Amino acid sequence: MSDAKPESTKVDPAVWRAVGAVLVGGLAVLFDTTIVAVALHTLAHDLHASVATIQWVTTGYLLALGVTIPIAGWAQRVLGGKRLWMIALALFLVGSILSSLAWSAGSLITFRVVQGIGGGIMLPLMSTLVVQAAGGKNLGRVMSVVSLPAVLGPILGPVVGGLILKHLHWSWMFWVNVPFCVVGLVLALIVLPKDGPVRRVPLDIIGFALMAPGLVGVLWGISNSSRTGGFGRTDVLAPLIAGLVLLAAFVAWGLRRTARALVDVRLLKHWPLASSSLLLFLSGVTLYGAMILLPLYFQELRGTSVLMAGVLLVPQGLGTLASRSLAGTLSDVMGARRLVLAGFLIVLLGTLPFGFADAHTNEWWLMAALFVRGIGLGVVTIPLMALGFRGLERSEVPDASIITRIASQVGGSFGVSVLAVILAGAASTGSLASAFQQSFWWAVGFAGVGVLVSFALPGRPPDATDLSPQASAPVRGRVGSPERAGR
Structure with a gap:
């Protein structure tokens, strides 16, 4: 019994390798979000756009996240975790490079949407890969490391963004992502376990048609509420109410469809x-x-x-x-x-x-x-x-x-x-x-x-402390x- 306790609290080195592989790519997403947030006024000036227009650099990214987050689970079942992670990270890399080359507010907003699609898959997939690799053991310690990008983003993002805006062209905000993406792709290729064959899993099209625009409507309505007029604005109430109705319909649909739903709300x-x-x-x-x-x-x-x-x-x-x-x-x-x-x-x-x-x-x-x-x-x-x-x-x-x-x-x-x-x-x-x-x-x-x-x-x-054979049986x-x- 004395030998069981240290063994039960030890994290498999293979788990830490998987954590490290996804952590590097995750840093790119979290840094990008916090760095861009401090640059909107600079972007509006340099791209000759109004503040209302340039806000879509952030809003477009946010809405792209909202569209893609719901399909991450289905896409993983089809492609496997490793393939999907590398595709999403590559997409984020392409979006970052294109954003750095943007010539107008419209092109930058479009390329940020590309980033958002990649990031929307990566954010939930990051937790999924790590939890599955850990087999659910020692999740507190594992999550304390996985959360590192969310910690470092607010620390370093505003500082790095401020330094770039003071000494370099704004395009360097997006070039910062490139080394993380490249190293993350190499580590994922080497470290993450090999996927099985690609599977044919039907997409819950009705669920997607309800959930994705529902989530986008909620996020869009909430983001518009920061303008003059607050939550009383038409462009807040209309998408917010429509989004909530669609999400309620998705829940009702998901309960009927059970495990075949886009997201199992049960x-x-x-x-x-x-x-x-x-x-x-x-x-x-x-x-x-x-x-x-x-x-x-x-x-x-x-x-x-x-x-x-x-x-x-x-x-x-x-x-x-x-x-x-x-x-x-x-x-x-x-x-x-x-x-x-x-x-x-x-x-x-x-x-x-x-x-x-x-x-x-x-x-x-x-x-x-x-x-x-x-x-x-x-x-x-x-x-x-x-x-x-x-x-x-x-x-x-x-x-x-x-x-x-x-x-x-x-x-x-x-x-x-x-x-x-x-x-x-x-x-x-x-x-x-x-x-x-x-x-x-x-x-x-x-x-x-x-x-x-x-x-x-x-x-x-x-x-937590019960290490009896019955408690530890697989x-x-x-x-x-295990x-x-x-x-």
Whole structure:
């Protein structure tokens, strides 16, 4: 029995090799998103386009993600994980090179859509490949490494973007992706296990016709709400309502079609997945919503440059980097509920000082608060990422990856838009400092909701410390069993 425990907590080196292979490619997607976000005004000026037009550089990418995320599971069943990953990464590489050569706003938007198609497949597939390779074991520690791109993106993206815009042409924002894509393709070719033959799996065309435009409508409506008029605008309500109706129709269709649906929505009966998806939505609101407020606070209220604002945000990423390894280890032992509850409390405490901050608040105090906030974000996200896959069959992992990715994506878009509307509304009726304070109090409130909802998460996994033969006996095909999942 004494020998079983160390063995059960050891991660297979082959798993770490698979993690490393997909991690490099994943860095390209996450860096690209955060770097481009700081460059919209520069792009509008250099490409002679209005800010409203150049926003489609981000919106087009976001909508392309929305269209392609739902088909990642079906495409993996047809092509296999390795082939699909390399195709998606190659597509992202082509989109990056074309974006760097763009000659107008229209061409750049088109090439960003190409990037979005590749990225939309890569984001859920990244989790799927790693969870299947790990066989569901030690998911907390594995996810703490897989989450590295999401951690490094907010740390390095604004800084790298600021340096490029200050010293180089904007096209270099896209050339940065090329080395990651090339190395990622080579590693995937060498490291990822070989796929079986290409299979003929029917595409749920009706499901795709409902889910893809439904998700696009929701994301498009939410993204438009950040403009003047907020959620009362026609171009917000129309796509948002239409999108929700289509998604409701997809759920009804999926329940009828069962396992043959584009995404098996019956998996939401599995409480670890349903609860983690809800909390991932809230963590997306908390993370990305505040991420639009923080750089604006430093730039508009305190007058810092884009580069300096990026530097001031580094402590938040460092806090997440510092906490993710411990959070992953603890997640495997004690489960998600207590960790996520503590994480949201830490996020709340780290955000609270900004509810009182003005143009003259000590920067070191705010950077310390950001470091604390980052610790909380790491403690929240990693257990949630692992929890969503607990107890699922191997064949269910791709659909679970899609569900959790959509929850996080929609949560992030919702948080950005809602806090942008709150900030704009508060700024129109009061001082800018007061507007930022009100907006940060809303961010504190979102974290508070996360604290309350955390109580609904499952507790400690039943096999966290029980190493009896019955507990460790393999369950064929189930995530968490010793059975390896290369294909």
